[in-house]
Amino acid sequence: MSYPAADWRETRREAARAAIVEAAWAAVEDEGLAGLSLRDLAKRAGTTTPTIYKYFASKNDIYDAMFGQAAAEFEAFLAAPYPSEQPRAALEEGVRRFFAFCTSDIPRYQLLFQRTIPGFEPSPESFAAAVRALAGTRQVLARNGVTGTRQVDLWTALTTGLVDQQISNDPGGRRWTRLAEDSVTMFLDHARKTSSSSSSRRRRQRP
Amino acid sequence: MSYPAADWRETRREAARAAIVEAAWAAVEDEGLAGLSLRDLAKRAGTTTPTIYKYFASKNDIYDAMFGQAAAEFEAFLAAPYPSEQPRAALEEGVRRFFAFCTSDIPRYQLLFQRTIPGFEPSPESFAAAVRALAGTRQVLARNGVTGTRQVDLWTALTTGLVDQQISNDPGGRRWTRLAEDSVTMFLDHARKTSSSSSSRRRRQRP
DNA sequence: GTCTATAGCTGGATAGAC
């Protein structure tokens, strides 16, 4: 109750920042991720460009706030409790969530997973949540006996490839989404075959 | 020898267009695909922007010429004779070529396979070569007993996912490239298992 | 902190002399 004045002032400031970020999401939904302009953003937020510069140092600073928010959403989305304790069911549920997350908001997907904006690099703090979310995926993979770097890399390539084809070549459809279950089968069959000889594989990496 | 005047005039014109496109490739190699500007392009081509407009109707028209050239290169690259007649070896060679083609020129890859430029759609003529190249891949897959749409889609997702992860997360390295052989094994094992029951799968598509 | 106004720049595209 009796926090110092600086605290609620900070809270107000965060609320204003959040409102601008909210308007920014609406803007990129309409104009595309790269089409974000500060003029349009200011108009949507019911303010002006100089005011925005009181809250964000630059346009990329806004992208960074959006990235951090998206990464947090991604982490929460994947970390929600899994209904089944069966490892394979959990992996399938993870893919379903990954698809649902990516296809439900394409600018968000582009910002998080593609490198489409010229000068933008997410700050370490914003990047942290994305890394944590990937760690959750690694856990689910580990419950399925998949632990090696090569296998995890193959898994990420497979899932992102499916999502990317879906978004690029059949937006709004299910042409690649429907292959998710088949993909899990294919991947796990292969992982089981190769994990027994993982040490020899590792030795073969640099001949 | 005695062609009508309109013919060599047309030839000169094509040569000038080719020179501009050549300069455009150099520009995107330096500035990024989306960073192409007509001022810079004109400077590189040793001319001025109005002259460029004598040869191309718009900036997207230049992108289209680049797309058509890249698609032709892609088709030629994949269609070169395959050293081995063994189906699996041909498929592996196809992946190797796909990786080599994509990673050796990233702006070209982005132009051909990603939808990164706002208002640009390739013209049907430019798109044709890309379609032909994909048909070649389907042939190699068919020689491996892979014919169904679902399986072909899974293959494209897998290979593009690998390339995309390689370019995005380990540019210049081999972290995902080295997984190509494993991926072929994984895919073919799975394809063999499912192709025998393809009719039942097809029936299950719309329950 | 919020505004008006504008600087300063870069973009695509053109008019018109030669």
Add this chain to the structure above:
DNA sequence: GTCTATCCAGCTATAGAC
């Protein structure tokens, strides 16, 4: 066909009044 010169729109970012 090639140039100079320029238009006009858009952008990010800031100065300065209130």
